[in-house]
Amino acid sequence: MIVTVQGTSRCGVATGEEPLSVVPKLRVTDPTIWWFGGDPVDGYKGSTQLVATGTPGPYSWSIDAGAAYVEFKDHKSTIQTTTKKVDVFPKRDVVNQGDVHITVTVNGQQSDQITMTVLQPYSLQPRAPVDASDPRYGYLSYVYYDTYDNLGHRMPDIPVPLHEEYTGALVPDYAGTNWRPSVPNSSVLSPIAWYDVIGGEGAVGFVPQPLAPQTPLTKVKVDHQKGAWYVGSQVSGKGILVETMTWQKFQDHARHVNVVSPVVSKE
Amino acid sequence: MNMRWYSALILLALAAAPSHAFTPPTQDIARLASSADQVVMGTLSVGDALPGQPRDIVIHVDQVLASRDGNAPRELAFRRPASVNTDLSIRPGAHGVFFLKRLSGAAWEPATDSLPALVTVAATADLATASVDERIVQALQDTLAADDAALNAAAGLPGRADPGLAEVTRRAARRALEGMPPGLALTAFERVAASSLQPARLAAIAGLVHLGDFSALPGLVGPMRDPSMPEREGLREIARELSSAAPVEARRVAALALVPSHDARIRESALEVLRDQATAEDAGLLRACLSDAERGVRFNAVQALARLQGAPQYGVAYYGANEAALLAQWREAGAAR
Numbered sequence: 001m002i003v004t005v006q007g008t009s010r011c012g013v014a015t016g017e018e019p020l021s022v023v024p025k026l027r028v029t030d031p032t033i034w035w036f037g038g039d040p041v042d043g044y045k046g047s048t049q050l051v052a053t054g055t056p057g058p059y060s061w062s063i064d065a066g067a068a069y070v071e072f073k074d075h076k077s078t079i080q081t082t083t084k085k086v087d088v089f090p091k092r093d094v095v096n097q098g099d100v101h102i103t104v105t106v107n108g109q110q111s112d113q114i115t116m117t118v119l120q121p122y123s124l125q126p127r128a129p130v131d132a133s134d135p136r137y138g139y140l141s142y143v144y145y146d147t148y149d150n151l152g153h154r155m156p157d158i159p160v161p162l163h164e165e166y167t168g169a170l171v172p173d174y175a176g177t178n179w180r181p182s183v184p185n186s187s188v189l190s191p192i193a194w195y196d197v198i199g200g201e202g203a204v205g206f207v208p209q210p211l212a213p214q215t216p217l218t219k220v221k222v223d224h225q226k227g228a229w230y231v232g233s234q235v236s237g238k239g240i241l242v243e244t245m246t247w248q249k250f251q252d253h254a255r256h257v258n259v260v261s262p263v264v265s266k267e
Numbered sequence: 268m269n270m271r272w273y274s275a276l277i278l279l280a281l282a283a284a285p286s287h288a289f290t291p292p293t294q295d296i297a298r299l300a301s302s303a304d305q306v307v308m309g310t311l312s313v314g315d316a317l318p319g320q321p322r323d324i325v326i327h328v329d330q331v332l333a334s335r336d337g338n339a340p341r342e343l344a345f346r347r348p349a350s351v352n353t354d355l356s357i358r359p360g361a362h363g364v365f366f367l368k369r370l371s372g373a374a375w376e377p378a379t380d381s382l383p384a385l386v387t388v389a390a391t392a393d394l395a396t397a398s399v400d401e402r403i404v405q406a407l408q409d410t411l412a413a414d415d416a417a418l419n420a421a422a423g424l425p426g427r428a429d430p431g432l433a434e435v436t437r438r439a440a441r442r443a444l445e446g447m448p449p450g451l452a453l454t455a456f457e458r459v460a461a462s463s464l465q466p467a468r469l470a471a472i473a474g475l476v477h478l479g480d481f482s483a484l485p486g487l488v489g490p491m492r493d494p495s496m497p498e499r500e501g502l503r504e505i506a507r508e509l510s511s512a513a514p515v516e517a518r519r520v521a522a523l524a525l526v527p528s529h530d531a532r533i534r535e536s537a538l539e540v541l542r543d544q545a546t547a548e549d550a551g552l553l554r555a556c557l558s559d560a561e562r563g564v565r566f567n568a569v570q571a572l573a574r575l576q577g578a579p580q581y582g583v584a585y586y587g588a589n590e591a592a593l594l595a596q597w598r599e600a601g602a603a604r
Contacts, residue, residue, distance in 0.1 A: 095585050097581075097582075128500045130434050132434075133429045133432065134424075142431075146507075151580050152566060152586070153542075187380075212429070213429075262584070
């Protein structure tokens, strides 16, 4: 079927009736979008728009591959529109780049595929920790991390919400210790070279007495607590789980131990 | 309110504050500077309330960097805001830059969740006529160039010989400087890169590399390849910054120079760059990296070879589940060429 429109003057030359392309073309404003487990994060593309060109609608959009990773509005994988645009939203991270294929069909003619990718915070990679003395707590240990996405790239230097959760009780390692438990925290920070700072305990009345970092560091364990790190939200239970670990406090420093990152494995 | 009781309450609050796992927020210095009513440099003290004026944080101002109303107070006091939810973010005696918003009249509140927002040494230059950005950059430059004792004093721990605390302050100054206007930041980094103080010099070079200036790199290739050289972490920081805003070819050349490093972390950083910047002529080197002892190096070599062949990038999980097959596939792809 050839679709024609009434011709008009083009560059001063009358064109009469001319055929339009009958196969719609697709373009996408950004083929890569981010998933943070729910709410989008400022500075990261949280949805994108596909635009059909070449022929008037109505338009039948279809996620031909990767419906597990993206969706149209109302959680649909196919949708009809009268306008030439459709929004695409992330559902989760892709396994490999370009795993999402979308086409549009107009008047029975299907476009070529657009490929898309959904990224998400995926893992933490440590930098060398730093231990410092502190008159209030004996020490402060700074555990540095970079955050990587599911394709193994360091995330861009754009702040993200992040929080920690405790997944176990505080377990004493030192007989008679009275070091106190603390409260999980959250922040909005750059995913590059961010750090968790862990204090010892007050100088008076606590067993054992915290020490400034020694040379070499002591191996005297005080207590430990299992936990997890989520990127994408400051709210407990939201965001992407990127690491499980244990906070281990020693008498003169602290570390993240038993670290597992990434946490989720996909085939 | 009885002031003695109030002070005791503050002490109690300090004693009961969480001592564990606080993550500091990232500061957008340019935005803070433009939105604050008052930007001052000074020293923080806690708990020295005055009669009839309940307050628990006082900034003893030594420079006003910017003031919306033109006032230059010697002292600014305010109650600890609820957003400043842990005393780990406040170190009495710390010196630095504070961004403040006026609540009403003489009442202020900080615009950041940590105090000071930037820990800096006291200013060494009179910059009364400079812009607020220039004055902040100067403070950060002075801080980056400072030795451990000066940095620890700035952090509120004078007399301490603690390289760890100094390093935390130095890293924070470097990160803050990287976020300042590039023209100012580059000049500041260049000045500190000429320092004879090695940690300061390496931090400044990392800042330069971050901003795309690789001119100091050739002289560091040798130390970066040799894991027995001191200041290891400072050298690794430089390698991590190779994924910067520099021209593609400059990044590629710098990364290629570091591939032979005996330091696995530096090789890994080099391959992170080559993953996106390697060209067809690097394919042989990339194939050699498929046999590297470091998983991160192998991973990025596979990704680079895939990209050069126009294949999609593999997800981390997919690679992990199929590493042996992918390594074989990309070795064979090279052999077949």
